[in-house]
Amino acid sequence: MEYLAPRPGGIYVDATLGGGGHSRAILSSISPGGTLIGIDRDPDAIANASRRLVSCEARVHLVRANYSELPEVLDALGIQKADGILCDLGLSSFQLEHSKRGFSFLRDEPLLMSMDGDSSGMTAEELVNAAPEEDLAFIFRELGEEPHARAVARAIVREREKGRISSSLALAGLIHRVKKPFSRGRERIHLATQCFQAIRMSVNDELGHLARLLSVFPGVLAPGGRMCVISFHSLEARMVKSRFRELAGECICPPDLPCSCGRVARGRIVTKKAVKPGAAEVSENPRSRSARLRVFESF
């Protein structure tokens, strides 16, 4: 909230509504007279938040949409610019623990992993049972930074020849068996963590949607407004950092040559370095350990 700096009467977007924690904090700062637009691609998040986020002193619009469609969402509400946008990437605790969509490797659930909560897109089960070994290895290596990507992909292909892999626990068990001999009991996190993250990111095209959001947000951010992004993955963090640098007009030409990149500053980077959680926050909320906050302010 300190970085978003919401003020009474302003228009703010919580692009990742989730459990509504951030939205509640924004609402308490923008009342009276402000407007909150809460977006989530998950219909359960919208339904849960509708029950919790009632305000008599501010306008609240909760919209089921992808944040990559932010300009279209605002347009449909008759809003041209927002005074601030907050984006807290990834999965919510609710989705992990209660959605029954196979996000958790600790529960036996159908392998869906769709954040959209419907069957319109590809499911994790389809991906795991149909993708070529090469593609699975690429997904595990690139999105999961999984050191044993090839071995896990090969084991999945062998296993599915015997029968379909259709539950989260079956997949987690298989990954665990493949990785166990390499770990020698030194694992700090569950051995399936990185592969599950990679599958989820692929099924939901998370990097693709983030890329579009980063491309379109300057068009709907009012002068002086801030874009705050909390990322949990190194590829996401890199995308946010490099887009903010581009928007801040940072030249990318070699220092010994005249500038030819033609970048023009459209704002400034507020956080010279990513803001990280302190030790106390991590011990209270271990899931915050990899969170990185970056903030851009529009001219």
Ligand SMILES: C[S@@+](CC[C@H](N)C(=O)[O-])C[C@H]1O[C@@H](n2cnc3c(N)ncnc32)[C@H](O)[C@@H]1O
């Ligand atoms: C980390 S949670 C947000 C938690 C929230 N800040 C809170 O205070 O409870 C991320 C949420 O963003 C949603 N989400 C992820 N990618 C999205 C996208 N491309 N468009 C819209 N919502 C998205 C997820 O469905 C999830 O509910």
